[in-house]
Amino acid sequence: MSDEEYDLIIVGGGPGGMTAAIYAGRAELKTLLIEKGSFGGQITDSLDVENFPGSPHLSGQALMDRFKEHVTQSDSVSLLTTRVSGIEAAANHRQIVHTRRRGDYTARAVILDVGAKPRQLGIPGEAEFSGNGVSYCATCDAEFFRNQHVFVLGAGNQAIENAILLTKCASKVSVAVMHDEGILDCNEVDRREAMANNKIEFIWNSTLASINGEDSVTSVTVRNILTGQEHDVDATGVFSFVGMVPQTDFLPDTLGKDVHGYIKVNRNQATNVAGVYAVGDCTDTPLRQVVTASGNGAVAEVNVERYLKETAQLEKIMADTSGNEAVMFYSPYDDESVKRLEHIEALLTPRYKVNLDDITSQSLLYHQLNIGSNFAVALYQQGHLKQVVDLTQDSAESKLSPVHQ
Template identity: 35%
Template sequence: MATHRTKLLIIGSGPAGYSAAIYGARAMMEPIVVQGLQPGGQLTITTDVENYPGFRDVVQGPWLMEEMKAQAEHVGTRMMWDTIVEVDLANGSPFRAVGDSGDEYIGDALVIATGAQAKWLGAPGEQELGGKGVSACATCDGFFYRGKRVAVIGGGNTAVEEALYLTNHSDDVTLIHRRDSLRAEKILQERLLNHPNISVLWNKEVESFAGDPLAGGLTHLNLRDTVDGSASELKVDGAFVAIGHSPATELFKGKLPMDDGGYLLVEPGTPKTEVPGVFAAGDVTDHVYRQAVTAAGMGCMAALDAERFLANLEIDTDGHAHAAESAEQEAAE
């Protein structure tokens, strides 16, 4: 067991964590990134990424994340193959975290970039056809289904928004919901129900996703009626599972304020949490945009704010940080 000390501790290695690391390293904060169970984050489980700025051609998600990691290391970030299992924020800076390995991490400032995970149905074929017709993000993948038949599964705001978004690319969108009414806001429901290119299949559950992952991908959905139990089939080229996301915030329960969905709350327009020196960036605090580029932007903001926070701290020889006295205080003494 070892103790790792840094000016900037970053938990999470998605676009938010790596971007915070790039900015933090270039500001001489010698950051440590604790990568967690999914080094590179959510983009490592997708294939084509066509909307991350800087690349004219489609790039592969895992490749993009390898490049971000290499860039962060190149400018001086230390990567740790560990998962944080405990954090102590109660005593202010420096913040202490403990990894699954038993190692201890101490950071004068802390960036939380633990992201979120899309919820999946768990139906047969879903994972095998992931990226081959099955997706959890219409904004990310809708473009690949231009002029094709698509379905959205879910009944809340996200599902309705995804279905409406998909009408930009397809004139054959089906929303599949297991109940006979939607949970989405009324205004969204109205837009959906009045849209000429969207039809709704009520009281239907997806029993399985069918198709060949190696040849052509998804071909159809096998459905079951939740009222009379009858089976049916829906031919589609793309299916978007939109039943919500789970932010990875279990660690911070009772330690940082969260909204009802478990997303970390920050001061609006900033990555600042309620605890000075602790910043949240990316999907862990964002249930609206959930994009690699927005996560990266928030990671940048978190590192810049961490730099400002550290500039106002004095670190004692015993390793404890204190807010530096302001010029006014010093003058008054």
């Protein structure tokens, strides 16, 4: 294990992870950004990103190059290329990040930006011809199918955008769509463009029953999902865009995920594991775009800063075996508790060092102690919790008197 301890380790260098790294650099957090391959994620496959504010008509690779350049401007952020094999919680609010070839690393917090990969349908021939006619990236492989007939599976934004892209090389692009005629799941701009493109043929209410060939793809078998009828069509390529699968299999079962494997996060991008956050396509977000992933990264890093402040405060309280500490929990939106803060603090100050904890921004200890009130105080003596007093109760102040301590 590396002797170095990081404030933050970011696993994955997509737009969310790199944005988090930029924010971490500005906060001067000692940060390690680990990426298993090339930085940028799936967006690097896009030739034209039209909806990232301030950067119209940049390629995905060019946009991500700008992100990475921004990341490297910070002296507190280090980059490492290796594959992460797992993470586990350790003592004292630490996380251990395991890698396959570069050892283990310790951090006070972790942000996961592990992304997603193209979903495979399991069609006969799909796995067999992967890389030999079956592709999941038109930007990467369109050139190999110049003046040839190819099929596209899918009806969403990614499928239709790539079908349009493929017409620049292929002689014909057939799109197998399971919906009724005219119904696509993409945005209206791409729908109109695809419908008007004379190189694109839509085959409605259909899917592929098999992908055929010997050394490479030579034909596909098209199945009508309404009638069950099948027929073969000559084609040399199949591009599949039927959704994504989150790359979360290597993460511990204790990390909350939905039935599809996407990581569950709250509005702070926090997972159910304290100190672990997740951003981008691997999360249970309703929209997976560069701009939303970037926003996720900013939100996650800001909340990491709050978490680190809280854990440092907790460690200080637990380490103080010679004195008394009080942590007063309050909400700035509760006028009554705000009015009483100064008075309660005055009652405690002669015997306790008082720490204020705004539960709307700092909630780690608040949740650990399972405090139900939005105005309470936890009293520690020699690093040990003595009692928690609900300050909304009428008898609260009497419990804080020296007689009751």
